[in-house]
Amino acid sequence: MTIRLGIVGLGKIARDQHLGAIQATDGVEFVAVASRNAALDGVASFNDIEELLSSDVPVDAVSLCTPPQGRFTQAKAALDAGKHVMLEKPPGASISEVHALEALAKKKGLTVFSTWHSREAAAVEPTRALLADRKIRSVSVEWKEDVRHWHPGQAWIWEPGGLGVFDPGINALSIVTRIMPEPFHLVQSDLFFPENRAAPIAANLSFKTSSGVPVAAEFDWRQTGPQTWDIRIDTEEGPVVVSHGGSRLSVDGEQRVVEEDREYRNLYKKFVRLVGEGRSDADFSPLVHVADAFMLGRRHAVESFED
């Protein structure tokens, strides 16, 4: 069976990643788009998901690429109409709403897939396997990029719910929660808010694993020049470094994995498999860490940010 899919929210991430990935994936057919002020040639186009769902264009599933703040209403409408749902990261604006979606999908026998594209980067699964057999001493995450380059004019990321620097930082957290052999939790959080913005531009976080291993993370949106998306794991057997956003792995100083980016193609492949098997994949732990970072966060005011 081929999944007839509608995309909701034809913004930057949908155009940059989803459209190409869908085209390259067997078992999924792109049939409709719902997006304010945007349409695509060759597929049925609607202004919003309600129009799409009440039309006579048959869809089996929707992929939500809208900003997280409005995601719940769309996902709920889709599930109520009997459609499977794939969620861009972060899966929603609140933990409570994504729990409610998961429960609703379960009740209706539908698939909800809370995607974390960075988990599909080539080095992630090899690192997970490697760390299962090592003694970890500490972990250090540096996720530093230039917001002007990656989010030009995206006002919603600076609003409450837009998460600020946690929008990229949650990618790091999605990798660390996957590769670590035991859970970890926040013990200290410092958040840096531009004076004119409602979301942080930088964050310094200290976690500990349940057995006490320190995990430090620095997220910063003010980095110009070379960008840094690195996770260093100091193990008794030697250093393990996951770099370039999860696509490269170096073990004890030796390069192991360098692969081309297949993140979004993997996500759609997985979605096809989940729907086929009647299962959901709803791990919200990266968003939980972000909520914890806000709840435990000490706020510091920094220089205003102008786009």
Add this chain to the structure above:
Amino acid sequence: MTIRLGIVGLGKIARDQHLGAIQATDGVEFVAVASRNAALDGVASFNDIEELLSSDVPVDAVSLCTPPQGRFTQAKAALDAGKHVMLEKPPGASISEVHALEALAKKKGLTVFSTWHSREAAAVEPTRALLADRKIRSVSVEWKEDVRHWHPGQAWIWEPGGLGVFDPGINALSIVTRIMPEPFHLVQSDLFFPENRAAPIAANLSFKTSSGVPVAAEFDWRQTGPQTWDIRIDTEEGPVVVSHGGSRLSVDGEQRVVEEDREYRNLYKKFVRLVGEGRSDADFSPLVHVADAFMLGRRHAVESFED
């Protein structure tokens, strides 16, 4: 079997509520206390939980009455030592850590009881039963009290993780999550921080249930004079009012439940039952709503607060 119990953290809440409730409960025997700078006549006294656990005083369970910021390490030590754990509210400083505790207790076959004393107030269960059969139009929560009266000199509540006005507000949330027939999630959050404090003194929250019913909550720590702990539910059949922190219920204008406070005795009764049945009770949804309120919160600066 009688549960031999140790109390960790002999502060205000332990003295005001726990000691008397334990004494009044069959099936639990108070044998030890672990608390910095505090001891009790007639029971073995230790400086901290590590001393207690490594002593020759046998305990089956511990009740943690310490501030939430240090709770994880204590609970983990107790579970590792094979002890059941009862947690004062809030159950921890982060969602991630309480999830980890729940998983650890499950793995070890031990009971963890995340208590919400306000849920034991007399009007809560009757209201839950009543609302299951009514059509709810809206909910409005007012939780307003005088912090100087209820938390004199408690510096930790103003620190990150201390939660500020959510320390009482989470009691309201523990009731609302129990009485409502469907889940709800945050859509807007305004947080009011005194200029000299790291935690909010007031909060205005707008939630919606999954089907769209509005739930509004106002928490304020600046109320002198009469104190307000009320939940008003507007239903098609008439108004339902849960007042006085959950101890009074009025239905369609008629008073139904007025009972003396038995909250903490009910908690210990429930703990004895959970341990006997080998079960846990770990509903963290009130803390999840608080984390959401911080993550989605728009921060407003207000007048400095001096104790």
